[in-house]
Amino acid sequence: MKNFKSLFFAAGLMIAAACLTFTSCTKEGPQGPAGVDGINGVNGVNGTNGKDANGSCLVCHTIANFDQKIAEYHFSKHYTGNTSSRFTKFCASCHTSEGFKQILGSGKYVVANDMPAANRINCTTCHAHSGFDFTADTVSQILTAISPVYLNYNKNLTATDFGALNNLCVNCHQIRGATALVYSDTTLTPDVINKSFDQLPYFPFTNSSDLDTVQYRVGRSFSVHDGNQSNLFAGINAYEYKGKTYTKTWKHSAFACTQCHMNEYNAADSTGGHTLRVNEEACKTCHGSDKLTPIQNLIKGKLTDLAELLTTKKIFKKTVNGTTGAISYSALPTHDFNGKLYPTTQTAGDKFATSSSNNTVSPTTGLVIYGNMLKYGTDADYAIRMGRPWKWGELGAAYNYAYINSELSLGLHNPNYALQVLNNSIDWLNAN
Ligand code: HEC
Ligand code: HEC
Ligand code: HEC
Ligand code: HEC
Ligand code: HEC
Ligand code: HEC
Structure with a gap:
């Protein structure tokens, strides 16, 4: 939220600076009549009016919502665990935020070098806007990774699709592959x-x-x-x-990791939501025992x-x-x-x-x-x-x-x- 606010603050400063330039140019002659209003912005998909930010952005961007997410996330092992921020070359891709973003960009599964200044997994590890036009799949548009994953284990030869939300998690929650020494x-x-x-x-x-x-x-x-x-x-x-034959699928194969690990937040035991801990109470709506x-x-x-x-x-x-x-x-x-x-x-x-x-x-x-x-x-x-x-x-x-x-x-x-x-x-x- 901090980023978001400061962005608009910066935009405001730029407008103020532009006005200053105009008022200092009075020698150019008198101001002409007011022009007509510009036409509404359209979005490229179906030619309708641009979106009202209040309706579109405030679905997520309220201070209360972000504060809640931050509070929940503080219970996650991503935040509390002592191995998040492990920065050496063969570990940083999954154990640091900067390492993860680097391999998403480079398409490799090992970062270029050790990253002593790298930070633990945080909001920006998983979140970035890929677009602001929220007509379709809202959630996928705010995640850093949704594409099928090149698994370390098969040496990045084929991409396996676990489903958009799962793909985010599977980039790290997979078999590690070689750690060359x-x-x-x-x-x-x-x-x-x-x-x-x-x-x-x-x-x-x-x-x-x-x-x-x-x-x-x-x-x-x-x-x-x-x-x-x-x-x-x-x-x-x-x-x-x-x-031998093996049964690969089970009852919850079609679930996403998030359906269990980010299910309904339960304040009583700090599970669900951005804690990433399974709220087992919520399972009981179907599972009596x-x-x-x-x-x-x-x-x-x-x-x-x-x-x-x-x-x-x-x-x-x-x-x-x-x-x-x-x-x-x-x-x-x-x-x-x-x-x-x-x-x-x-x-x-x-x-x-x-x-x-x-x-x-x-x-x-x-x-x-x-x-x-x-x-x-x-x-x-x-x-x-x-x-x-x-x-x-x-x-x-x-x-x-x-x-x-x-x-x-x-x-x-x-x-x-x-x-x-x-x-x-x-x-x-x-x-x-
Ligand atoms: C579905 C939820 C959601 C919606 C809708 C949404 N955002 Fe965001 N936005 C996020 C999240 C999550 C972050 C990452 C927060 C962080 O990094 O701390 C973010 C970050 C941002 C940032 C920081 C820079 C960046 O890209 O990471 C800006 C600017 C921003 N949003 C603007 C907007 C605007 C403008 C809209 C409406 C057009 C919008 N957002 C709608 C969830 C949303
Ligand atoms: C950038 C890599 C990365 C991503 C992306 C990621 N994780 Fe993790 N996850 C880790 C690491 C590393 C740990 C271990 C943290 C520690 O112990 O310090 C962890 C720990 C966990 C734990 C706790 C495990 C325990 O031992 O208690 C859960 C649950 C979890 N992750 C679920 C998820 C889910 C669900 C997603 C997707 C929404 C996800 N993770 C995305 C790297 C990642
Ligand atoms: C492909 C991603 C990936 C890479 C690369 C990786 N890890 Fe991990 N590591 C994870 C995930 C995900 C977890 C969390 C698993 C869990 O707790 O459920 C984890 C957990 C751990 C743990 C905690 C285990 C525990 O018992 O709590 C240690 C320690 C660890 N990693 C060390 C390393 C070291 C050292 C390296 C580099 C040589 C490394 N990891 C590289 C993904 C990775
Ligand atoms: C491990 C990856 C991960 C991290 C770290 C993470 N998020 Fe999320 N976040 C997700 C996923 C996945 C979703 C979509 C969840 C769903 O579909 O229910 C989401 C959804 C959201 C949403 C939109 C849904 C809503 O309920 O408003 C917001 C806002 C958000 N996250 C904010 C944050 C903030 C703030 C942080 C840092 C404190 C954060 N996230 C850290 C994975 C993450
Ligand atoms: C059907 C619900 C369900 C789905 C779907 C699911 N999990 Fe889990 N997961 C659980 C339960 C239940 C546990 C055990 C909880 C515990 O030990 O506290 C668990 C344990 C874990 C742990 C170890 C946590 C710990 O504290 O030791 C990690 C890490 C994890 N899951 C990650 C994932 C990832 C990544 C995905 C997607 C590929 C996923 N899970 C999909 C229900 C689920
Ligand atoms: C919408 C209903 C529903 C919800 C919600 C649900 N489940 Fe299930 N689950 C089922 C059904 C139906 C089965 C298959 C029949 C059975 O084993 O009870 C099943 C089977 C399972 C099994 C396999 C049982 C076995 O003996 O093989 C596990 C494990 C499981 N669920 C875990 C969870 C967890 C953990 C949650 C909560 C995060 C959860 N389920 C939420 C409906 C649900």
């Missing part, structure tokens, strides 16, 4: 200069069989990151086993079953925190950074290459100096190593665990697909 230690043998971070083949990939083999090397990744809500919602990009808890409990149980099975198969390593007792799982590489197989028993003096993270921030520019190094050392995990490459089906199961686990809704965004993805992974591991 450059290793730059010149002192080591073998030479590791400019060996870039290696993302395992993107799913869905063209392997011929679930039994094909793949090295899961240190420095490679099949990570999907926390934002993959759009993929589960649309029932795409999980690892689907050969010969709690739909969410039973689904989330079911999916939580399946996730644990799958993680335990992956641990038994030596694909995952299970860690129990000594003080809190919290359990976590991580995928155990089959090969070191250079592709040397980790054996299941130790040979004295045997060394393996791993990466150690030591990016630094330049004190003068504030930019990150990407300087991850390789280091050689002994292995601590012989006893829990499988001692062979993974099968694609195993990679698929590990990936599917991450796909559902980091999606954060615990299956709610597509209950049937989530369950099939987990069940088929468990079945395949048990059978192979």
Whole structure:
């Protein structure tokens, strides 16, 4: 609203300045008779009169409405979260406002450089006017992005249309794609200069069989990151086993993200509207009972079953925190950074290459100096190593665990697909 007011204030000043010029030109002779009124402005579409700003603009532009939106937005994790404003090159596109606007303009999915001065996600990240003639779809005309999205995950090759409002969110709420790092230690043998971070083949990939083999090397990744809500919602990009059929759509497939996450504002618990938090009370007009808890409990149980099975198969390593007792799982590489197989028993003096993270921030520019190094050392995990490459089906199961686990809704965004993805992974591991 501040911008809006100051725009008209600026226009007023310009008119005052123009009058001053006229009154100082009195030597030109007497003023002629008044001219006739100009014709009304027309809009190009149907030749009708121009719009009355009171009717057209004040639908949104009242101080009360904007204050309300600001107050709601202060409950959103976009505003409160500590990762919004993460500015490094591979993060700024989704975690900062300026980064997001830059990639919308450049058509890339990584910004040109680190952006230390970038701000967290705010009103202008999502809002800009693409037009002022509000005859058709009012809301789309005030959003920064509504076009189909080139997903990072398929390397920007095809645009996927999730629907105009969804497309805005999906630009960020999608699988992250590669986060390239450059290793730059010149002192080591073998030479590791400019060996870039290696993302395992993107799913869905063209392997011929679930039994094909793949090295899961240190420095490679099949990570999907926390934002993959759009993929589960649309029932795409999980690892689907050969010969299995999957149900992609569900009851709310035609909904927009905003229909649940920006539903009716509820002041009692600060949900709905621009809080982006689901107002679950509003769901009860149709759903008499709690739909969410039973689904989330079911999916939580399946996730644990799958993680335990992956641990038994030596694909995952299970860690129990000594003080809190919290359990976590991580995928155990089959090969070191250079592709040397980790054996299941130790040979004295045997060394393996791993990466150690030591990016630094330049004190003068504030930019990150990407300087991850390789280091050689002994292995601590012989006893829990499988001692062979993974099968694609195993990679698929590990990936599917991450796909559902980091999606954060615990299956709610597509209950049937989530369950099939987990069940088929468990079945395949048990059978192979
Ligand atoms: C459907 C709601 C809506 C309508 C209708 C609307 N605006 Fe806006 N307008 C917005 C939003 C949201 C913003 C972004 C606010 C911010 O960035 O803080 C905005 C921003 C602006 C800005 C700031 C510059 C910019 O483009 O971001 C101007 C100027 C503006 N509007 C003028 C108008 C005028 C003139 C009209 C009527 C012809 C109008 N608006 C109608 C919602 C609307
Ligand atoms: C510019 C990128 C971007 C856009 C566009 C975006 N988001 Fe987000 N969203 C994020 C990031 C980054 C976070 C995590 C913020 C944090 O934790 O600091 C987040 C967090 C969230 C959360 C909270 C998640 C949690 O863990 O509590 C919800 C819900 C959400 N977004 C919904 C939406 C919806 C709905 C839209 C579209 C109307 C949208 N987002 C558009 C980047 C974006
Ligand atoms: C393609 C967009 C995208 C990119 C690029 C991206 N993120 Fe995120 N990130 C998100 C979204 C969306 C969320 C919010 C997910 C949620 O909380 O539901 C998020 C959440 C997070 C969280 C919070 C997770 C939690 O447990 O609360 C961290 C930490 C994070 N991102 C770090 C990073 C880092 C570091 C990078 C760069 C290497 C990065 N992100 C790049 C989209 C992205
Ligand atoms: C994550 C993206 C996002 C952010 C950030 C965001 N908005 Fe919105 N805003 C939307 C979407 C999407 C809609 C359309 C919602 C719908 O269809 O119900 C909308 C609608 C609006 C409208 C028009 C509808 C109405 O009820 O008047 C206004 C005004 C508005 N936003 C103001 C703001 C202001 C002010 C801020 C900053 C405090 C803000 N928005 C931040 C996504 C966003
Ligand atoms: C049918 C309603 C519905 C639709 C449509 C929907 N969501 Fe959700 N979403 C939920 C519910 C319910 C939760 C779980 C709420 C909770 O945990 O507080 C959730 C959770 C989330 C979370 C994690 C929030 C957190 O605090 O952990 C994010 C992020 C999110 N949704 C983003 C999206 C995006 C992006 C879209 C569109 C692609 C979308 N949602 C579509 C209902 C929906
Ligand atoms: C206009 C009515 C309507 C509204 C509003 C509505 N739903 Fe639904 N929803 C349905 C119907 C009908 C079904 C399918 C039958 C069933 O499972 O109850 C369904 C199914 C679901 C399912 C799948 C249930 C299952 O067991 O597979 C979830 C999850 C869900 N809704 C979440 C939500 C959330 C969250 C909201 C609020 C943001 C919401 N719904 C609002 C009508 C609605």
